[in-house]
Amino acid sequence: xxxxxxxxxxxxxxxxxxxxxxxxxxxxxxxxxxxxxxxxxxxxxxxxxxxxxxxxxxxxxxxxxxxxxxxxxxxxxxxxxxxxxxxxxxxxxxxxxxxxxxxxxxxxxxxxxxxxxxxxxxxxxxxxxxxxxxxxxxxxxxxxxxxxxxxxxxxxxxxxxxxxxxxxxxxxxxxxxxxxxxxxxxxxxxxxxxxxxxxxxxxxxxxxxxxxxxxxxxxxxxxxxxxxxxxxxxxxxxxxxxxxxxxxxxxxxxxxxxxxxxxxxxxxxxxxxxxxxxxxxxxxxxxxxxxxxxxxxxxxxxxxxxxxxxxxxxxxxxxxxxxxxxxxxxxxx
Numbered sequence: 001x002x003x004x005x006x007x008x009x010x011x012x013x014x015x016x017x018x019x020x021x022x023x024x025x026x027x028x029x030x031x032x033x034x035x036x037x038x039x040x041x042x043x044x045x046x047x048x049x050x051x052x053x054x055x056x057x058x059x060x061x062x063x064x065x066x067x068x069x070x071x072x073x074x075x076x077x078x079x080x081x082x083x084x085x086x087x088x089x090x091x092x093x094x095x096x097x098x099x100x101x102x103x104x105x106x107x108x109x110x111x112x113x114x115x116x117x118x119x120x121x122x123x124x125x126x127x128x129x130x131x132x133x134x135x136x137x138x139x140x141x142x143x144x145x146x147x148x149x150x151x152x153x154x155x156x157x158x159x160x161x162x163x164x165x166x167x168x169x170x171x172x173x174x175x176x177x178x179x180x181x182x183x184x185x186x187x188x189x190x191x192x193x194x195x196x197x198x199x200x201x202x203x204x205x206x207x208x209x210x211x212x213x214x215x216x217x218x219x220x221x222x223x224x225x226x227x228x229x230x231x232x233x234x235x236x237x238x239x240x241x242x243x244x245x246x247x248x249x250x251x252x253x254x255x256x257x258x259x260x261x262x263x264x265x266x267x268x269x270x271x272x273x274x275x276x277x278x279x280x281x282x283x284x285x286x287x288x289x290x291x292x293x294x295x296x297x298x299x300x301x302x303x304x305x306x307x308x309x310x311x312x313x314x315x316x317x318x319x320x321x322x323x324x325x326x327x328x329x330x331x332x333x
Contacts (some may be wrong), residue, residue: 006225009116013210020260027237027278029179032185035079036083037075037076037079037084040073040078040325041071042080042228044075044114044118045113045117046071046075046114046117046118047221049114049117050064050067050068050071050107050109050110052110052125052243053067053107055112056106056289057103057106057107058227058228058232058235058236058239059109059228059229059232060102060103060225062224062226063107063224063225064102064274065125066223067114067223070092070111070114070221071114073090074090074114074115074118074120074249075118077090078119089190089191089216090113090220091219091220092120092186092191092195092220092221093191093195093196093198093218093219093220093221094111094188094195094196094197094198094219094220094221094222094223095196095197095198095199095205095209095219095221095222095223096108096199096201096204096225097199097200097201097202097222097223097224097225098201098202098224098225098226098227099225099227099266099269099271100270100271100273101268101270101272101273101275102225102226102227102228102271102272103225103226103269104161104199104225104271105126105128105146105159105161105199106156107223107225108159108197108199109126111157111197112124112125112126112156112195112254113158115195116156120154120192120196121155121156121157121193121194122156123156124155124156124192125153125155125156125157125159126156126157126158126159127149127152127153127156127157127162127208127326128159128166129149129153129158129159129161130160130161131165131166131176133149133151133162133175134146134166134179134183135166135174135175135176135178135179136175137175139166139175141175142175142176142178142179142182143178143182143267144218144300145179146178146179146183147182150175150182150183150194153194153196153246154190154193154194155193155194155284156194157194157196158194158195158196158197158199159170159197159199160198160199161200162199162201162208163198163199163200163208164200164201164204164205164207164208165203166208167174167180167208167211167212169211172323174263177215178308180212180215182217183196183215184214184215185217187200187218188218189233198215202224203266204299205319205330216286217222217235219293228271228272230257230260232263233260233264233271233272233275234253234256234257234260235273236272237260237279240275240276241279243280243285245248245281245304245307246258246304246305247304247305247306248305248306248309249305249306249308251307251308252306252307252308252310252311254307254308255308255312256278256282256311259278259314259316259317260275262316262317262319263278263316266316266319266321267321268321269277270298277316277322278316279306281307281314281322282306282310282311282314285309285311285313286305286306286307286310287305289307289309290302290303
């Protein structure tokens with residue numbers, strides 16, 4: 001990584017950020033008799049970020065509690081600097097584990113806002129990447145690809161989904177190890193201006209860290225995202241529908257609860273993502289139902305309401321997945 005990336009922040013950026021959060025910068029002079037942690041917490045807008053997480057994500061109590069703990073560490077670390085208590089900066093690289101659709105990307109976005117508001121990163125943006133964005137297909141291709149992504153992420157958060165695909169030891173011609181080596185260097189040398197979050201299925205991520213101990217030692221914060229319960233998924237469905245000005249009829253809500261139970265037992269279930277996909281298909285069926293009855297007048301409520309028949313037409317009720325070729329066997333991962 002060229003040195004110009006690191007020097008992109010103004011010389012005083014690190015000193016100004018704590019003041020913006022209600023904490024004088026380290027070495028600002030004068031004695032401080034009392035530290036107002038609540039004032040610093042409020043001034044940084046952290047509670048607003050936590051509140052948005054509460055509104056946007058159903059459940060996930062352990063995840064939200066862990067994010068609050070990290071936020072508390074960051075505020076207290078700034079307060080310690082304020083009174084001259086020097087210590088090594090906290091390690092902020094993270095690991096998010098869990099199945100798809102459990103809110104990992106959303107939490108990464110909110111975490112970046114907290115880091116930015118307290119001055120730990122300059123910009124607070126999130127750059128999402130996968131193996132294809134980082135690893136090349138021939139000699140000399142991986143390094144420039146990886147460095148380009150890191151350059152885009154500098155000053156914010158790099159979110160690497162399904163990170164275990166970076167490491168393929170069974171293929172001696174694979175270039176993923178080169179990408180990991182570059183990531184390790186930048187995570188260490190630019191840790192004051194970049195936070196890397198590795199994400200994926202827990203079991204595969206555990207193997208990934210065991211195979212790359214240098215990487216594991218640099219990731220201090222591990223957060224596991226549990227699957228949603230059927231009740232939480234129904235609440236998520238209501239929130240998604242309300243945001244789009246739709247509603248379930250009384251009969252449709254009963255049927256959709258049954259749909260959720262059936263879909264959870266089928267392969268490739270992706271929590272909230274599967275629920276959103278199901279709602280999109282129900283909206284399509286509702287639109288076709290209304291279009292086919294265009295001879296009759298429609299009310300606003302008609303246009304808003306998803307009926308039971310819009311859901312029971314799903315192939316899930318026949319024990320099949322939607323969106324797949326019926327002639328192809330379904331293989332669960």
